[in-house]
Structure formats: C-alpha cells, structure tokens
Amino acid sequence: MSDYLSVTALTKYIKYKFDQDPHLQSVLLKGELSNFKKHSSGHLYFNLKDKNSVVNAMMFKAQANKLDFEPKEGDEVLIEARVSVYERRGNYQIYVSKMHLDGIGNLYQKLEALKKELKKQGLFDEIHKKPIPKFPQKIAVLTASTGAAIRDIHSTINSRYPLVEQIQISTLVQGEQAKNDIIEKxxxxxxxxADVIIVGRGGGSIEDLWNFNEEEVVRAIFKAETPIISAVGHETDFTLSDFVADVRAATPTQAAVMATPDQVELSQYIKQMELHLSRQIFQIINNKKKHLEHVSSYYKFKQPSLLYDQQIQRRDDLERxxxxxxxxxxxxxxxxxxLLANRLNLRDLKQQTLQGMQTRLQLHESLNKSITNVLKNSKKQLSQRVETLNNLSPSNTMLRGYTIVNKEDQVVTSTQSLKTNDEINLxxxxxxxxxxxxxxxxxxNEQ
Incomplete structure (x- = not known):
C-alpha cells in the first residue's frame, strides 16, 4: 500500500515540475478570449482558445488594472503568462501577466483612444456643425475616380437635382499615400x-477605411469652411471622419440625397404653392370687392359734396x-x-448823454487829484520814517564814537556776560x- 500515491501528492509533484521548468515561466501565446468573467475581487477568469485547443487562464487584479483596453468575449489577444497547475482541480492553467489586443484589435484600441482625445478637444461638438444648404449650386465630390461610390453619387444627384454643378475630384481612398491625398483634396x-463637399468611398475592412481615422484627416475636415458630408463605408461602418463631418451619411447614395433636393418633390411643392397662392389671391380679391361694394353704398359717396361742404365752411371761419x-x-x-417812442425822446436822450459825459470828466479829474495828494503824503511819511530809522541804526551810532562788542557772534549788552580772558570782537x-x-x-563789584 505504501507504493500508492495520493491524488494530492501526484498533483503537487506535477505542479513542482511545472514551476521548476524555466520554459514554462514565461510563454508568449495568442488566441481568442472565451467564457470571460470579471470577479468582484477584480481578478479576471477566462479561457484562451484557438481552432483546436483551449486552456484555462486567470489574471490577478494588480496586472488587470494595468491593461490599456477593456477585455471582452471574442477579443483576439497576445498574452505573456506562466504555466502552472491548479492543485484543487488538478488542471494546468496559465497565469497572465500582460495582455494586448492582437491585429485588428490594436487598431480598434488606437481608434478608441484617438476618438476619446478628439472628443475631449471638442472636434465632434454640435456647435461646430455647419448646415447643409437646401438648394446648392455647386457640389464637390471627393472619392476614387472609379468604383461604385462615384457612380452612385453621380447618378443620384442627376436624378434628384440636375441643376447643380458637380465637381468630381479624383482622390486616393486607400493605401499609404491616401492620407496626404485626402487632406490635399x-x-x-x-x-x-462649393456649397457642400461629399467625402466618400465604398465599404471595406477597418484597415481599408483607416485613412479616414487618421488625426490629420479629421482635423482637415474640421478646419474646412465648406459644409462636409462624410459617406465612408457601408451603413454599419463608422470612422472618425463621420464624427467630425457636419453630416454623416450611411452610404454614398444617402450623401447625394442629403446634399440635394428632389426635383419631383420640388415640382409637387411648387404646384402646391401655386394652388395655395391662387386661392389666397382669389380670397383677397373677393374680400376687397365686398369692401368696395360696402363703401360705395355709403350715403356720402352718393352725394360727394357732403364730404367737403362743412370743411369749406370751417376753413372760412378759421380764415376770418x-x-x-x-x-x-x-x-x-x-x-x-x-409808448416806447414817447419814452425814448431823442432830445432828452442827447441831453442825458451830455450830462453823463460832463459828470464822468469831473469824476476823473477829482480822482486824479485825490491820487496825487495820497502819493505826496505817502512819500513824505516814507522820508520821515527812513530818516528816523537811519538815526537809530547802529552805523550812525558808531559814527559818533560808539563800538559794538561781540562774543561768540552774540552782541554783549551787559558786563555780566563777560569774564577775564574772554575773547571778544569790537x-x-x-x-x-x-x-x-x-x-x-x-x-x-569787579571780576
């Protein structure tokens, strides 16, 4: 009995072998996600399969949080993982450390990232959308010179609104040079x-339509002053050009329909308007006739003089x-x-003027005499005061033998201010x- 192993021992041994094998510590796999589940803990549980095989897989929350896309059922992915054994079930499985979308998935990932960024910048906002003219005179069509798209657009416009001028601009819509050519055109x-520009091409894979997802193409559409209708691919196809364009058409044919009015509908509309206007004019004429008949039956119009007799009399009264x-x-x-003439007698006015002039002369003479007397008295008083000041000045006093004593630039007026050996100035x-x-x-006393 001691030769028999337990299931647990066998499983542990196999797990040990897996964990010790350096070739199983880091393997690179690609396949399709199936049975995908995200646990409440944040761990991811799924199967990785191809046409012939399937393997259990899990990805811990710490690694899952680093993913740059949201995994979902059916995604084609590239995986880096280690291979080990889950002891409880005895199954081998892979523990994923890194995961990326494969092929087309990478394009979708790039598309979503660019779409998110451009939307954040406001390139898709409705405020920037320009209206499509109702009756265009000139339409520019940017698409391949051959193919179903140009034929559908051309035939639809001709059948709906042949009056419009079509400018067909041959444009590369696929290949390495297509991006720059689309921008240039x-x-x-x-x-x-032109009144409107149609940018379109037929359907295809995401790779075929990728030039219309290029950021430079999107910004060229955004900067255009002319309204643009995007008609890229079939109804289920969406590109970033559709989001930035002023209008998105599901197909090139629908773009032509959006850009033009229908001549049949216009003809019917004109006929309806013609009928409506005829009815309105007929109704107006009938109403005016009835009004004229009513007015003409008024008694004053039967005797027109009644309208102006009283007005003539009223005018005469006002004139009088x-x-x-x-x-x-x-x-x-x-x-x-x-009365004013009597008051303003010219003789009295002349006499008053002469008297006024004599009075002015007398006052002028009297004023001159007064000014002369005042000046004489002022000069006399000034001379007296100058003489008095001169008599009292220190200079005149010194002329009589007096001396001014200074000590330290101060005049000495008392012996109390002096003492022996003081330096003084005379x-x-x-x-x-x-x-x-x-x-x-x-x-x-003495000092």
Missing part, C-alpha cells in the same frame, strides 16, 4: 466656392378768425411801439578789532 475643394387775430396783434404792437565804523578781556568792572 479637402483643402483644394474648400477653395472652389386768423385775420382778426392778426389785426388785433398788429394794433397792440403799434401801441406798444408808440565792531567800529571802519572795521573790527579782536581783543581779550583783562578785567571786568561792574557797577557793583
């Missing part, structure tokens, strides 16, 4: 004065009142003028003398 079409008013006003004005009429005090004699 959009800029060129925007200078032609106006003449009387003017006459009365003239008389009052003449009376006032006479200011005389013709100069100064520096001296030293030998003795100070006061009236009371």
């Amino acid at each position: 959009i800029k060129y079409a925007d200078t032609l004065g 009142q106006m003449n009387l008013s003017i006459k009365a006003k003239l008389e009052r004005s003449q009376q006032q003028l006479q 200011q005389m009429k013709d100069g100064t003398v520096d001296a030293i005090v030998k003795k100070v004699r006061c009236n009371d």
Whole structure:
C-alpha cells in the first residue's frame, strides 16, 4: 500500500515540475478570449482558445488594472503568462501577466483612444456643425475616380437635382499615400466656392477605411469652411471622419440625397404653392370687392359734396378768425411801439448823454487829484520814517564814537556776560578789532 500515491501528492509533484521548468515561466501565446468573467475581487477568469485547443487562464487584479483596453468575449489577444497547475482541480492553467489586443484589435484600441482625445478637444461638438444648404449650386465630390461610390453619387444627384454643378475630384481612398491625398483634396475643394463637399468611398475592412481615422484627416475636415458630408463605408461602418463631418451619411447614395433636393418633390411643392397662392389671391380679391361694394353704398359717396361742404365752411371761419387775430396783434404792437417812442425822446436822450459825459470828466479829474495828494503824503511819511530809522541804526551810532562788542557772534549788552580772558570782537565804523578781556568792572563789584 505504501507504493500508492495520493491524488494530492501526484498533483503537487506535477505542479513542482511545472514551476521548476524555466520554459514554462514565461510563454508568449495568442488566441481568442472565451467564457470571460470579471470577479468582484477584480481578478479576471477566462479561457484562451484557438481552432483546436483551449486552456484555462486567470489574471490577478494588480496586472488587470494595468491593461490599456477593456477585455471582452471574442477579443483576439497576445498574452505573456506562466504555466502552472491548479492543485484543487488538478488542471494546468496559465497565469497572465500582460495582455494586448492582437491585429485588428490594436487598431480598434488606437481608434478608441484617438476618438476619446478628439472628443475631449471638442472636434465632434454640435456647435461646430455647419448646415447643409437646401438648394446648392455647386457640389464637390471627393472619392476614387472609379468604383461604385462615384457612380452612385453621380447618378443620384442627376436624378434628384440636375441643376447643380458637380465637381468630381479624383482622390486616393486607400493605401499609404491616401492620407496626404485626402487632406490635399479637402483643402483644394474648400477653395472652389462649393456649397457642400461629399467625402466618400465604398465599404471595406477597418484597415481599408483607416485613412479616414487618421488625426490629420479629421482635423482637415474640421478646419474646412465648406459644409462636409462624410459617406465612408457601408451603413454599419463608422470612422472618425463621420464624427467630425457636419453630416454623416450611411452610404454614398444617402450623401447625394442629403446634399440635394428632389426635383419631383420640388415640382409637387411648387404646384402646391401655386394652388395655395391662387386661392389666397382669389380670397383677397373677393374680400376687397365686398369692401368696395360696402363703401360705395355709403350715403356720402352718393352725394360727394357732403364730404367737403362743412370743411369749406370751417376753413372760412378759421380764415376770418386768423385775420382778426392778426389785426388785433398788429394794433397792440403799434401801441406798444408808440409808448416806447414817447419814452425814448431823442432830445432828452442827447441831453442825458451830455450830462453823463460832463459828470464822468469831473469824476476823473477829482480822482486824479485825490491820487496825487495820497502819493505826496505817502512819500513824505516814507522820508520821515527812513530818516528816523537811519538815526537809530547802529552805523550812525558808531559814527559818533560808539563800538559794538561781540562774543561768540552774540552782541554783549551787559558786563555780566563777560569774564577775564574772554575773547571778544569790537565792531567800529571802519572795521573790527579782536581783543581779550583783562578785567571786568561792574557797577557793583569787579571780576
């Protein structure tokens, strides 16, 4: 019995072998996700399969949080993982550390990232959408010169609205050079004065339509001044050009329908309007006739003089009142003028003027005399005061033999301010003398 292993021991041994094999520690796999589940813990559980095989797989939350896309059922993926055994079930499975979308999935991932960024910048906002003219005169069509798209657009426009001018601009819609050619043709079409531009091509895979997802193409459509209808692919196909264009058409044929009115509908509309206008005009004429008949039956129109007899009499009355008013006003004005003339007698005015001039001359003479007397008195007083000041000035005093004593630039007025050996300055009429005090004699004592 000791030779028999338990299932647990066998499983542990197999797991040990797996974990020790360096070739199983990091394997690169590609396949399709199936039976995909995201646990509430954040761990991912799924199967990785191809046409012939399937393997259990899981991805821990820490690694799942680093994914740059949202995995879903059916995704084709590229995986880096280690191979081990889940002991509880005895199954081998892979533990995924890295996962990326494969092939087309990468394109979708790139598309979603660019779409998110451009939407954030506001390129898809409705505020930027320009209306499509109802009755265009010129339509520029950007698509391949051959193929179903150009035929569908051309035939639809001709059948709906043959009056419009079509400008067909041959454009590369697939291949490496297509992106730059699309941008160049959009800029060129925007200078032609067209009312609307149709940018389109037939259906295809995401790779075939990828040029219409290029950021430079999207921005060229956004910057165009002319309204643009995007008609890229079939009804189920969507490109970033559809989101930035002013209108998205499901097919090239629908783009032509959106860009033009239907001549049959226009003809019917014109006929309806013609009938409506005829009815309106007929109704207006009938109403005017009835009104004319009603007015013409009015009694005053049967005897027209009734309309103006009283007005003529009223005019005569107003004319008479106006003449009387003017006459009365003239008389009052003449009376006032006479009164003013009496007041303003010319002789009295002349006499008053002469008297006024004599009075002015007398006042002028009197004013001159007063000014002269005031000036004489002021000069006399000024001379007296100058003489008094001169008599009292220190200079005149020194002329009589007096001296001014200064000590430290201060005038000495008392012996109390001096003491023996003080340096003093004696200011005389013709100069100064520096001296030293030998003795100070006061009236009371000596120093």
